[in-house]
Amino acid sequence: MSEKNTTKFRSKRKAQNTTDIITYILLSILGFMWVFPFIIIILISFREEKGMDLSYVIPKTFSFQNYIDLFTVPIGSDVTFFTWFKNTLLISIVVTIVSTFFVLSVSFTMSRIRFKMRRTFMNIALILGMFPGFMSMSAIYIILDAFKMTGKLSSLMLCYSASAGLGFYVAKGFFDTIPKAMDEAAWIDGATKWTVFTKITMPLSKPIIVYTVLTSFMGPWMDYIFVAYIMRTQYDKYTVARGLYMMIDREHAQTMYTQFCAGAVVVSIPLAIVFLSMQKCYTEGLSGSVKG
């Protein structure tokens, strides 16, 4: 009886092992498919031979020239990637400060304070989010034009941060999980709601603050539509995303493709590190919002 059991157990173990091996092979193939394009970009960024559509993958000569050219050789008129990098950094620092403040204020209010218009505001925010963003692009241009603000970096900062308050859902989900009893205890001790906000809720919310800071910081690095619409042909006011986009349009693609890949690596590596490091907050924040 017991022997029979052991053989059964063994065969089961064997089956388990084979499925394990199959799973590993499957995961390796899939993983390779997902990482493959990025390996190729890195390879191309070190390739000395220019040109876009070469029929081999591994470069014949490796060099750092693309990275050096990226920051020194002007593109178009006399703008280099460095200018775009500087613009983007400046914009995203300002945007981060403003939007983090906006998002945290709105989400704290919506989560912790009960007032008459609360539900209305939350529904309005939902409704506004359902309009396609590009629809209002030309209107924003006319508004900026009416205030004589087009073509300035500050107008881009405004565009990216002014409506940040609408993106409060994830942070609100996080605040909802902090027990309300803590607030109530503080009120009984005579604390005002402002004190609760700054002295109790904020120190407990480091993950969500980090999450908000990082997501708002990443925003300006990704946008390639608004920049072009507001800056038109002022290439020296572009951001990296639009600059990279310009590098592989029809006019520049053949000569600049390797530099584009170098630029893509330069932009992606910091953003990827940021993303991977906040991955935990990210899933927690999102599954928090899913739960309630």
Place this chain on the structure above:
Amino acid sequence: MENNTGNGQNNYQTTPCHEVDYDRALPIVLGQIFTYGDLFTKLSFLIMGFSNIIRGQIIKGFIFLLTEVMFFYYLLMENGGVYHLGRLITLGTNPASQGDGDFGQIIYNDDSRKCLLFGVATIVIIFAFIALWAESLRSGYEAQYFVAKGKRPNSFYRDIQIYFDKKIYRTLLFLPITGVLIFTVLPIIFMICIGFTNYNMEHNGYTRLIDWIGFDMFGKVLHMGSDPDGGVNKFSHTFWTVLGWTLIWAVATTFLCYIFGMILAMVINRKGIKYKKFWRTLFITSVAVPQFVSLLIMRSFLSEFGLLNSVLRNIGISDPPNWLGDSNLAKVVVIIVNLWVGIPYTMLITTGILMNIPAELYEAAKVDGANAVTTFFKITLPYMIFVTTPYLIQQFIGNINNFNVIYLLTGGGPNLDLDKYQAGDTDLLVTWLYKLTMDSKDYNLASVIGILIFILSATFSLITYRSSGSYKNEEEFQ
């Protein structure tokens, strides 16, 4: 404190004062204030802050009065609010004209777009003023109420303190809401209005002024069948074709990403798989790299003479397919590339939730002799769908508006159906809207499409979202 209330009680006998239920609708609240208010409070309906000034809240009262003066000055001044409201109706009467001679400078006069913008802005300002006016009345009545109860109305300093305590929501929301008003609400109202005008290539707004045309454009877009004069109605033909593809795309991408992402998460979660963290990171790397970078690279791989086809040619396939050049193939390819983009993301989201599924459910299923497939469809999937409904809706709407994948991969092309107006075969409604604004300057058509996209996503989400547990039981976890 106790004494004070006692005094109040005494006064209450002599001067009657009524509680106003501020939670009710605004007209009812104002009506109550008007009936219960004394002469000064009633006068506050005309002179804002009057009641406050009389009862000693001088700074507050004068702030109210000052805003009222400023508001009416803005309305009545030259080129002020009333003027803008008038021009909102006409949208300008005096187009730009050319000066003397062949090369005379253009003399700019009315600009219909600015007429519309300032008109809409004036309406927003009027609403904001009405809100402030109601607030001033409320505050005026409160002052009266306090005095009637024998208490001193709040000092200005105390009022400010309240704005950091009980009314902190106003302090915290003020700037964010102002930003949203100027950069989201105002543009959206403006663009909705554009849908009812003839603002397009032929009517640019300053040399040829814009006019209101009502629902004409909606009629042209939604109209089914052919034109009365026999030709194909390009607008509606394009709209219905693009809408059809948008829905197919949204359903296919949402569900395929969801199912495959979940399967991937389950495979990695499986007992006995080692280095789970390594596998997850491998897939998540593709989410971490900015989308426009990965998609632009995908495009260059898939292009007619791109890397993929060069490799295929080297292997010996002399005539490899043009992946993004054939309309049906392109549709399949964009869906597959979107899977490549979306699966790791779903995996990231579902990993945590999958681990929360009670293990007893699986054990019970095992005892009953259910195999892996049955367990997946009878336990995992229903549980996941129950928990992640809001996420699914969000993904579905996100996919209807998935601009990046289409715009960066195909740019909407290939453009084989010539009966379509400014749209290619893989264009979604959003990318079509974008082309209409940027390339052909059909602003009114673009606005109509935008409104229709809104109606589409609003219907899908409001019905499902409002009936979902997480909306109804918001307080449950607190």
